[in-house]
Amino acid sequence: MPEYTTLAERYLEIWNATDAVRRRALIERLFTEDATYTDPLGSVRGWDGVDTFVAGAQQQFAGLTFSLGGAVDGHHDTARFTWHLGQDGAEPVVIGFDVIVAEGDDRIGNVYGFLDKVPG
Template identity: 75%
Template sequence: MPDYTALAERYIEIWNTTDADKRRALVERLFTPDATFTDPVGSVSGWAGIDEFVGGAQAQFAGLSFRLGGAVDGHHDLARFHWHLGPEGMEPLAIGFDVIVAEGDDRISSVYGFLDKVPA
């Protein structure tokens, strides 16, 4: 059974890694080669698609960081968790809820994201 919290922490780490080469290496270690990511803003697949999507979000929200918004809940090959985006120690500017599908104990094959709070 996967360590759901570890998967979510590795996922959040990708969103906070701004060095493009390091971020791509993390994407390749965490996601399966044909992984998909779908949220209200877009839908991408594969390492390149996920990496480009994350890079675009980082450019849009430069200087802000992602963090887990509470405990990670999981069963079978599924996990769900809230995330917060904003300056450290301050009220989050954005809040989301993601569901990940694990493949094996240490990889993600799909992410389904939902936005609960977005900046005006």
Template identity: 90%
Template sequence: MPEYRTLAERYLDVWNATEPGTRRALIERLFTEDATYTDPLGSVRGWDGVDTFVAGAQEQFAGLTFSLGGAVDGHHDTARFTWHLGQDGAEPVVIGFDVIVTEDEDRISRIYGFLDKVPG
């Protein structure tokens, strides 16, 4: 059974890695090569798609970081968790809820994202 919290933390590490080479290496270690990411703002496939999508979010929300917003819950090959995007100690600018589907217990093959709070 996967260690769900560790996977969620590694996933958020990708979103927080602003150096392109580091971010890409984290993506290739965590995601399957044909992984899909889908949220209300887009849908991408593969390492290149995930990398481009994350880089775009980092550009839009420069200086903010992602953190877990609570417990990580999972069973079988699926986990869910809330995340926050903001500055340390401040009210989050964005709050989301993601569902990840794993492959081989330590790789993510699918992500489904939901946005619960977004800037006005």
């Protein structure tokens, strides 16, 4: 059974990795090669798709970081958690809720994202 909090932390580490080479290496270690990522702003597949999507979000929200917004909850191969995007100590600019589906104990096969708070 996966360690859900560890998966979520590794997942958010990707969103915070601004060095393109490091980010790509993290993606290839965490996601399966044909993984999918779907949220209200897009749907992508594979390492290239995830990498491009994350890079776009980093450009849009430069200087902000992702963090867990509370405890990670999971069962079987599925986990859910809230995340915050903002600056340390400040009110989050964006709040989201993601569901990840694990492949084995340490890889992600699917992500389903939801946005609870977005800038006006």
